[in-house]
Amino acid sequence: MTNINLDNFSQAAQSGSQYVLAPLPYSDTALQPVISSNTLSFHYGKHHKTYVDNLNNLLANSDLAGQSLEQIIKATAGQTEKAAIFNNAAQVWNHMFYWHSLKPNGGGEPSSTLKQKIEASFGSLEVCKKEFAQAALTQFGSGWAWLVQDGDKIALVKTGNAETPLTKNVRPLLTIDVWEHAYYLDYQNRRADYANAILEKLINWDFAAANLG
Known part of the structure; x- marks a missing residue:
């Protein structure tokens, strides 16, 4: 996991011009008992997936389709008419970042x-x-x-x-x-x-x- 960082981690969310639910970096039981598999199932499998699906629907036939999540977020931030695109792209990115901010047997001290x-x-x-x-x-x-x-x-x-x-x-x-x-x-x-x-x-x-x- 140490080779995953800001420069490459969101690439897993793209497949051509479509955005996909990137795989979790651990199993759905790996964060127990702090975060249950039940919570992870709903949070990742329902909430996160819904943002991905919404983003694909919103970007159909858009000139933003195929751009990275970071590019979409920066291009739509603060634009009222593109708030829905921003919200869903940002939530896909935020959730991916959150999953990688956690790891089984984490905590302790940093480098x-x-x-x-x-x-x-x-x-x-x-x-x-x-x-x-x-x-x-x-x-x-x-x-x-x-x-x-x-x-x-x-x-x-x-x-x-x-x-x-x-x-x-x-x-x-x-x-x-x-x-x-x-x-x-x-x-x-x-x-x-x-x-x-x-x-x-x-x-x-x-x-x-x-x-x-």
């Missing part, structure tokens, strides 16, 4: 280079994780909490609904999905427990390190 950058920005890895969990908890309504690289700094940002750091001139490293469908079957309203469990047991620091610019 030395990333850890040093985190410590320079936050003071310690523990403070970074605490603030990451807080960002996930305090994102109002549906959305995402992101660890990003902003120049020489490592920072946290929150985005609502389908918004993504790709449009904000920062480089995403990791994300936690805080749409209710990501955790409600397993955690009900305990979003904080979900976020903390991901950070302790599933977060993929190797993916974050590979995404450093």
Whole structure:
């Protein structure tokens, strides 16, 4: 997984001019007990797939068809008349990024280079994780909490609904999905427990390190 990064990971979502449901980087039981196979089945097999299907329908006979997800997201961001295309393309991309932000037996500590950058920005890895969990908890309504690289700094940002750091001139490293469908079957309203469990047991620091610019 360490060779998958921002430069190539979304290629798996394309097949010619069509967009496809890219395979998960692990089995549907691999994230248990933090994320159940039941949640993964609905989240990946229903929600993520619906965004892919919607995007294909919206882009039929469009000059955007066949472009990368990143190109579509940047071309449609902030354009009211193309909001549906943006929302579905961004959600396909966001979900793919989320799946790779997790790994079985994750957590622990990042590589030395990333850890040093985190410590320079936050003071310690523990403070970074605490603030990451807080960002996930305090994102109002549906959305995402992101660890990003902003120049020489490592920072946290929150985005609502389908918004993504790709449009904000920062480089995403990791994300936690805080749409209710990501955790409600397993955690009900305990979003904080979900976020903390991901950070302790599933977060993929190797993916974050590979995404450093």
